[in-house]
Amino acid sequence: xxxxxxxxxxxxxxxxxxxxxxxxxxxxxxxxxxxxxxxxxxxxxxxxxxxxxxxxxxxxxxxxxxxxxxxxxxxxxxxxxxxxxxxxxxxxxxxxxxxxxxxxxxxxxxxxxxxxxxxxxxxxxxxxxxxxxxxxxxxxxxxxxxxxxxxxxxxxxxxxxxxxxxxxxxxxxxxxxxxxxxxxxxxxxxxxxxxxxxxxxxxxxxxxxxxxxxxxxxxxxxxxxxxxxxxxxxxxxxxxxxxxxxxxxxxxxxxxxxxxxxxxxxxxxxxxxxxxxxxxxxxxxxxxxxxxxxxxxxxxxxxxxxxxxxxxxxxxxxxxxxxxxx
Numbered sequence: 289x290x291x292x293x294x295x296x297x298x299x300x301x302x303x304x305x306x307x308x309x310x311x312x313x314x315x316x317x318x319x320x321x322x323x324x325x326x327x328x329x330x331x332x333x334x335x336x337x338x339x340x341x342x343x344x345x346x347x348x349x350x351x352x353x354x355x356x357x358x359x360x361x362x363x364x365x366x367x368x369x370x371x372x373x374x375x376x377x378x379x380x381x382x383x384x385x386x387x388x389x390x391x392x393x394x395x396x397x398x399x400x401x402x403x404x405x406x407x408x409x410x411x412x413x414x415x416x417x418x419x420x421x422x423x424x425x426x427x428x429x430x431x432x433x434x435x436x437x438x439x440x441x442x443x444x445x446x447x448x449x450x451x452x453x454x455x456x457x458x459x460x461x462x463x464x465x466x467x468x469x470x471x472x473x474x475x476x477x478x479x480x481x482x483x484x485x486x487x488x489x490x491x492x493x494x495x496x497x498x499x500x501x502x503x504x505x506x507x508x509x510x511x512x513x514x515x516x517x518x519x520x521x522x523x524x525x526x527x528x529x530x531x532x533x534x535x536x537x538x539x540x541x542x543x544x545x546x547x548x549x550x551x552x553x554x555x556x557x558x559x560x561x562x563x564x565x566x567x568x569x570x571x572x573x574x575x576x577x578x579x580x581x582x583x584x585x586x587x588x589x590x591x592x593x594x595x596x597x598x599x600x601x602x603x604x605x606x607x608x609x610x611x612x613x614x
Contacts, residue, residue, distance in 0.1 A: 289601060290598050294376075296379060304383060310609065312354055313612070314393075315396050319346050349398050350396060352398055357389045361386045364382060364409055368585065373544055373548070373582060378589060380585040385581035387581070388581045388584065392573075394569060395577075401568065401573075405574060407438035411438070411448055419459050419546060424456065426469075428467075428473065432452065432472060434473075436474040443500050444562070444565045447558070449474060451557050454550065456470075525600055532587050536590060548582075548586075554579045561575070
């Protein structure tokens with residue numbers, strides 16, 4: 289499987305689509321009657337009245353989520369190849385994204401974090417361009433607006449504001465205008481949102497958007513034994529990827545080294561921001577799928593012992609599929 293995805297063969301698109309569905313085979317077997325879609329929060333913030341939750345058939349829910357995951361995998365693949373993060377073009381980032389985004393059963397249905405991964409990819413694509421930019425001001429303003437818009441979909445995206453400043457530290461010499469541009473872009477979104485609240489004479493409700501910032505830091509996550517077992521091969525591969533990056537990237541191109549540093553910061557902030565929306569449960573950690581998939585893809589792109597890396601990936605994929613049955 290890994291060796292096949294090291295090439296840009298069009299056949300990989302069909303294999304990737306099949307793999308996306310195979311990763312959901314356990315959920316199809318234990319198919320519930322319907323699944324609520326708690327994705328109405330962005331509309332409520334825009335003062336659009338919608339039901340508390342929408343409901344579609346479980347099959348439609350899973351298939352739509354699979355289609356979104358497949359498309360996001362292709363976008364991650366394009367981003368990695370455009371910036372040459374692997375050193376050679378391949379379909380590995382798409383395969384590893386689909387795998388990471390299917391790791392746990394809550395990842396397999398429609399959720400705000402899943403939809404929010406479009407913003408994660410967009411943000412990553414933009415900040416990776418900083419190294420090539422002569423002037424980062426317009427890019428940072430755009431990124432501030434993107435993060436602001438993303439928080440309307442899923443509020444924990446506000447943790448990406450520090451990521452933008454961290455990216456500036458990594459990629460650029462200090463320029464206060466570029467740092468200020470981030471705030472201006474972010475404030476622009478909330479200026480227009482505040483106008484909507486003022487127009488509807490509900491200004492006093494505007495502050496409720498910011499209440500998650502008052503949450504206490506928590507790690508109240510309930511995982512069963514099988515979830516921990518799924519993480520074992522993932523952590524092994526991630527450790528190998530860090531070792532490979534240390535051996536190759538930090539002795540190579542400056543742009544690639546800085547890109548991985550920024551992606552690692554994105555990973556940490558995606559995990560830490562859980563405390564802003566603990567009610568979202570495990571599905572929140574789907575936000576980490578983009579940086580994780582890039583790290584995993586780097587290892588598989590440079591691994592040399594074929595039987596070992598193929599066995600590692602099959603172990604990971606096998607755990608993802610097998611433990612959906614429990």
